Every structure is written in structure tokens, then in C-alpha cells.
Amino acid sequence: METIARLTIHRRLLGGVWNTLCLPFAVSRQQLADVCGCAVELRTLLAYTCGIIDFQAADAVSAGQPFLVRPARDVDDPTFPLSRLEAAAPQSVGDADCQFVGTFNPVTLPQGDGFTSVFLTADGHLRKPADRRTLGPFRAYFRVSDACRQLPCMMIYETINN
Numbered sequence: 001m002e003t004i005a006r007l008t009i010h011r012r013l014l015g016g017v018w019n020t021l022c023l024p025f026a027v028s029r030q031q032l033a034d035v036c037g038c039a040v041e042l043r044t045l046l047a048y049t050c051g052i053i054d055f056q057a058a059d060a061v062s063a064g065q066p067f068l069v070r071p072a073r074d075v076d077d078p079t080f081p082l083s084r085l086e087a088a089a090p091q092s093v094g095d096a097d098c099q100f101v102g103t104f105n106p107v108t109l110p111q112g113d114g115f116t117s118v119f120l121t122a123d124g125h126l127r128k129p130a131d132r133r134t135l136g137p138f139r140a141y142f143r144v145s146d147a148c149r150q151l152p153c154m155m156i157y158e159t160i161n162n
Helices: 029-036
Strands: 004-008 019-021 040-049 052-057 067-071 079-084 092-094 098-102 115-120 140-145 153-156
Touching: 019 115, 019 140, 029 040, 029 067, 029 079, 040 092
Parallel strands: 052 153
Antiparallel strands: 004 079, 019 067, 040 052, 040 067, 092 098, 098 140, 115 140
């Protein structure tokens, strides 16, 4: 049985900065702009190389896939009308050294097991939690292999068409 629902995300997307987001349905950049009532930029994970997490511009993301969104202004409690729920669980994307992990429910950032969890701050930096930080639903965090020996930095690319 297919489930179509109206979904309100109880959180604030900060305007002018990158926010992590993970939704149980596919969404296009235009749908996000319509819901937010302003222009938005959308990025998906491209690669992790030598301590740098690369993101690229995208026009859409798949259900359950974590991504970055930057609305032009603050958006409180965005509501997505008539969305087809496609993902029962969020996905992790990336490789053995760095994973971008989506959440649908609140989660305490895991530490240990050969990985360090880091989150994106409002000022655009990646930080290790000082204590057992709980991340809210419909967000994402990074799991970086302890073998990398340093916190990564992020590179967000613009799309250049030739």
C-alpha cells in the first residue's frame, strides 16, 4: 500500500547558511523553494578525499538521502504537501573513511567503534560533540574514520556548465 502524507518538519532551517536535511521522500530543489517560500540551494555528497568532504549542486535528492540545503531566509516548520513516503529508514552515503548519515528520529551521536561523529554548526564548521549530543530528526551528521586522524573540512562546489 502506498502512503501519501502531508509532512511538517518541526525545525528551523536557517537562512543564508547550510543546513543538513534528510527526508523520507524524494524532493526537488523547486519543491523545496516552494515549501520554503524563497530561493534555496541544494547540495549532495560528491566525495571524501584527503580530509575534504566535497559537495556538488543538485536539482533533486532521493528519499532517505542526507543533503545540504541553504534557504535564502529562515524557514520555520516547513510543510511538504502530498508527499509519497518512500524510505522507511534514512541512508548513509559516502565510503569507508567518511559517511554522511541521515536521521528521521532524534539520535545521540555515536562515538567509538573506529569512527568519530561530527556535526555541522550554524557557522559552517564541523565539530565533535563536547558530550553526548542529541541531533534532532530530519538532519544528518558525519561519521569519520579514526584512521583519518583529523576532522575533515567541507568544500561546496557550484555547478559549472560548459
